[in-house]
Amino acid sequence: MTYSDFIIDVTEKDFEYQVIAFSSQVPVVVDFWAEWCAPCRVIGPILEKLAQEAKGGFRLAKVNVDHNPALAKEYTIRSIPAVKGFREGQVVSEFLGALPEPRIREFIEKLVPDPHSLAIKRGESLLSMGQPGQAEDTFREVLDEAPENQAALLGLTKSLVWQGDFYEAQIYLKKISSGKEYLTAQVLAPLVKAMNNQQNNGFLEENPLDMAYLHALRLVRRGNIEAAMDGLLDILRQDKRYRDGTVRLVFLGLLELLGEDNPLSQEYRNELASVLF
Numbered sequence: 159m160t161y162s163d164f165i166i167d168v169t170e171k172d173f174e175y176q177v178i179a180f181s182s183q184v185p186v187v188v189d190f191w192a193e194w195c196a197p198c199r200v201i202g203p204i205l206e207k208l209a210q211e212a213k214g215g216f217r218l219a220k221v222n223v224d225h226n227p228a229l230a231k232e233y234t235i236r237s238i239p240a241v242k243g244f245r246e247g248q249v250v251s252e253f254l255g256a257l258p259e260p261r262i263r264e265f266i267e268k269l270v271p272d273p274h275s276l277a278i279k280r281g282e283s284l285l286s287m288g289q290p291g292q293a294e295d296t297f298r299e300v301l302d303e304a305p306e307n308q309a310a311l312l313g314l315t316k317s318l319v320w321q322g323d324f325y326e327a328q329i330y331l332k333k334i335s336s337g338k339e340y341l342t343a344q345v346l347a348p349l350v351k352a353m354n355n356q357q358n359n360g361f362l363e364e365n366p367l368d369m370a371y372l373h374a375l376r377l378v379r380r381g382n383i384e385a386a387m388d389g390l391l392d393i394l395r396q397d398k399r400y401r402d403g404t405v406r407l408v409f410l411g412l413l414e415l416l417g418e419d420n421p422l423s424q425e426y427r428n429e430l431a432s433v434l435f
Contacts, residue, residue: 164209168219170226177219181244185216185269190233190240192224197256198239204259205241208266211306216270243269260336267308267337274300274307281313286419290320308339315346319415322379324353342414349411352404353378367393367400378412387412387426394433406434 168176168188177186189205191198202220209218223230223238233242233249243251243265251269253261272278281296294317300310311334318327328350334343356375361368374389390409393400409430416423 164212164214164216165206165218165220168221170228173219173221173226173229176217177244178247180217181248182246184214186219186244187216187266187269188219188221188242188244190221190223190230190235190238190242192222192238194224195238200256201239201241201262204262208263211304212266212270215273216266241265245269260340263336272307272309274304274310278307278309278313281310281317285313285316285320286417290317293317294321306333308334308337312339312342315343315350316415319346319350319353320381322381324350324379328354345414346411348404348407349378349415352408367397371401371405375408383412383416384422391426391429391433394430398434406430 166176177188180186187205187209189198189202191202205218209216221229223235229235233240237254239254239256241253241262242249251265253265257265277296277300281293281300284290284293284296294314297310297314297317300307301314304310311330315327315330315334318324318330331343331347331350334340353375356372356379361372363369370389370393374386374393377383377386377389387409390405390412393405394409398406409426413423413426413430416426
């Protein structure tokens with residue numbers, strides 16, 4: 159039975175052509191499964207959804223091990239579900255069991271070249287050159303074609319933060335759910351939250367640290383990141399636990415925004431370490 163242009167049932171008769179030969183054109187993900195296998199019924203729909211999303215970026219080939227015992231023996235299938243990724247006729251990656259969707263998505267992303275990688279690199283380059291508006295346009299173009307592209311979502315989030323649009327940045331930040339981009343999003347989250355809650359933080363005019371913190375957030379909104387970080391360091395020198403550690407987390411968010419390639423990043427990381435330790 160053919161599910162779609164990207165998802166097919168494969169048997170011992172056509173495996174050589176539909177998987178081995180075809181994997182020279184695009185990667186092929188082979189799902190070894192059986193009708194009696196409950197975990198197979200969990201990951202099967204996930205793989206099918208990702209294949210539809212990829213729109214030809216990879217082929218999903220489903221092999222029923224009960225109907226194709228020779229293939230199960232050839233590929234040493236002792237437990238199912240077993241998923242193997244093929245490129246150029248060879249198994250290049252695999253996993254066993256019912257992984258959660260984010261892990262399966264990571265598996266696919268590593269196997270399948272991202273057709274939008276050049277556009278994403280262009281957007282990241284524009285960000286590093288201080289052109290967040292143009293970077294935003296680039297990332298939005300990618301997301302028009304691939305709404306769940308994690309790198310583009312992160313790039314758009316950073317572009318919006320650089321332009322001071324923290325409300326929309328928070329919306330896109332919540333859409334980042336997997337891969338290394340998710341870890342970066344978690345670092346950016348306290349910064350974005352602090353900026354969105356700036357007016358509702360109960361600042362007291364008679365508290366010098368409150369006023370210093372408020373001033374640092376205003377500097378962030380103006381795009382004066384270096385001055386904001388200097389102000390946050392001054393607060394930490396006086397109270398490392400000010401606002402239950404929020405200042406440190408906001409500072410780390412700003413470091414992530416600057417990026418590892420920014421010459422200021424290492425300098426400020428060293429400053430933060432000297433203050434905290």
